[in-house]
Amino acid sequence: MHVLGICGSPRPGGNAQLLLDAALAPLREAGWRATEFLLSEKTVLPCTGCERCIPGGVCALHDDMAQLYEAYAACDAVIIAAPVYWRTVPAQLKAVMDRTFAVQRRRPLRGKLGGALCVGRGTGGGQAITLNTIYTFYLSCGMLCVPGELNGVTAVADAPGDIANQPDRLEQAACLGRNILAYAR
Numbered sequence: 001m002h003v004l005g006i007c008g009s010p011r012p013g014g015n016a017q018l019l020l021d022a023a024l025a026p027l028r029e030a031g032w033r034a035t036e037f038l039l040s041e042k043t044v045l046p047c048t049g050c051e052r053c054i055p056g057g058v059c060a061l062h063d064d065m066a067q068l069y070e071a072y073a074a075c076d077a078v079i080i081a082a083p084v085y086w087r088t089v090p091a092q093l094k095a096v097m098d099r100t101f102a103v104q105r106r107r108p109l110r111g112k113l114g115g116a117l118c119v120g121r122g123t124g125g126g127q128a129i130t131l132n133t134i135y136t137f138y139l140s141c142g143m144l145c146v147p148g149e150l151n152g153v154t155a156v157a158d159a160p161g162d163i164a165n166q167p168d169r170l171e172q173a174a175c176l177g178r179n180i181l182a183y184a185r
Ligand SMILES: Cc1cc2nc3c(=O)[nH]c(=O)nc-3n(C[C@H](O)[C@H](O)[C@H](O)COP(=O)(O)O)c2cc1C
Pocket: 009, 010, 011, 013, 014, 015, 016, 017, 082, 083, 084, 085, 086, 087, 088, 119, 120, 121, 122, 123, 124, 125, 126, 157, 158, 159, 160, 161
């Protein structure tokens, strides 16, 4: 089994990445292969709306999104971790969502499991909107949304790595990973 983890933060080693690692840990321990796609290390250009992808399902842009198109087809589950930017997902992650349009007719994610985590500096800083943006993407792809302990995982942290001092939040992230295992079974 194979899980694709996408970190939507442009900041390397940030809070979203730590939450993603915590969520992936139980899956790795259970023997799943985990592919991490960190937007801090990748270039995914914004969709230009040229719609040249419509007849053949091939995007006219050439960048790291090609790796995700392959991973979509190969994975059994996706976990997206995102920082809150202006109460929603960062532009880098929205570009991934928009560029997924190119392969949408093939429905490569249909019936697959999706988990979501997000972190913002504010309490009620837009975490719910960010989670809903990710869940709406999953549902539009025909995926099944998997909850954490209650809903998606939301966290409050600001400086890079601050979330490492919140073991309860990391445990919530691990709970999401365990739920993906359970739902996959
Ligand atoms: C451009 C920008 C916009 C932000 N907007 C919000 C926001 O609307 N609400 C919030 O709670 N935090 C906001 N933040 C703070 C980040 O969500 C927060 O620092 C988070 O921990 C960053 O995660 P990372 O370490 O994974 O990059 C913003 C940060 C940046 C750089």
